[in-house]
Ligand SMILES: Nc1ncnc2c1ncn2[C@@H]1O[C@H](COP(=O)(O)OP(=O)(O)OP(=O)(O)O)[C@@H](O)[C@H]1O
C-alpha cells in the first residue's frame with residue numbers, strides 16, 4: 446500500500462492533504478516538485494511518497510569528523526608574531542561528517558561511523574551531526590585522543606592555509622568491532638574517504654563487498670598511493686582532477702588526459718571512476734564503456750566552493766542507492782553542488798532535496 450502526500454504552498458498560504466486518512470510511516474521522500482504561477486501567487490506543489498514498508502537500506506558513511514576552525518586574516522603571521530584575526534568561527538567538518546550531513550539533508554536515511562575525542566569539539570561535531578538527522582549508532586568517543594581539528598587560515602589574497610590535526614580520526618583499533626561491520630553489511634551503499642587509516646577503509650570495503658553492498662571511495666584526504674586491496678573492493682573511485690593526477694602520476698589538464706588517467710585507474714583495480722572537474726563539471730568512466738559527461742550547473746553567484754566535492758559525491762551516492770541511472774545521478778549531484786557553491790562554509794551550504802529538485806526542474 447502506498448500513499449501520496451501533497452503540500453501546496455504559496456507565500457501566504459500552506460495547505461496539506463493526504464490521499465489516505467491512515468498515515469502509516471515516518472519516511473517521507475519528496476518525489477516531485479512542480480512550480481506554477483498565477484498573476485498574484487507563485488505556487489509550489491510538493492509530492493511525497495510515503496511507503497509503509499520498512500525504510501530503504503541506509504547510506505553508511507565511515508570517515509572523519511573534525512572541528513574546522515576558520516580564521517580570517519590579512520596574511521600569515523611571521524615567526525614569533527601575534528596577529529589579530531578579522532573573524533573566527535568553529536564549525537563541524539571533516540569529509541566523512543560532511544558527506545553524512547549532505548545525505549541526511551537530502552532526506553536519505555544515513556548513519557555515520559567515526560571517532561571523536563571526549564572534548565568540547567567532539568560535542569560540537571556530535572551535536573551538528575545529530576541535529577542534521579544523521580544516525581550516530583556507529584560514533585565512538587575515544588577518551589585518549591582529541592577530536593580531529595583543521596585550522597583553516599583564510600587570507601585576504603584568496604589563499605587558504607590549513608593545519609590539520611588527525612586526532613581521534615587516526616586512532617582506530619586495528620580490527621573494527623563486529624557491530625560496525627554488520628551495519629556496513631546492511632547498508633544500501635557505503636561512502637568512504639581518505640581521512641582515516643587505509644586499514645579501516647579496507648576492512649569496511651571488504652565487508653561491504655562480501656555483502657554485495659556498493660562502495661564509493663572519495664579520493665580526497667591523505668595523499669599517497671591507494672592500497673591495491675582497497676581498490677579491489679571499491680565500486681566507484683571518485684577523485685578530483687588533482688587527486689586523479691597524483692594517484693596515477695599522469696597529467697589531467699585536458700579531457701583526453703583525464704580519460705587516460707581514468708583508464709590507468711581501471712588498470713589499478715577501480716572499474717568505475719567518477720571524476721570531479723570543478724566548474725568544468727564531472728565525468729563518469731566505466732571500464733569498457735563511453736564516458737558520461739555532465740557539465741557543471743553554473744550559477745551567477747559563486748560564494749565559496751568549500752564542500753562542493755563532498756556534496757557532489759554524497760548526492761551522487763544518494764541518487765545511485767535510489768536506483769537512478771548514472772546520467773540522472775550525475776545531474777542530481779551537479780545540481781546539489783551548484784547550490785553548495787552559492788553559500789559560505791561546507792555543511793551549512795549543503796542543500797535539501799526540494800531545493801535540488803527545484804533547480805533540476807528549472808533546467
Ligand atoms: N563554480 C562552480 N559552479 C557550479 N558548480 C561547481 C563549481 N565548482 C564546482 N562545482 C560543482 O561541484 C563539483 C565538485 O567540485 P570540485 O571538482 O571542485 O570538487 P573538489 O575539488 O573535490 O571540491 P572541494 O575539495 O572544494 O570540496 C563539480 O563537479 C561541479 O559539479
Ligand SMILES: [K+]
Pocket residue numbers: 749750751752753785786787788789790791794
Ligand atoms: K560552500
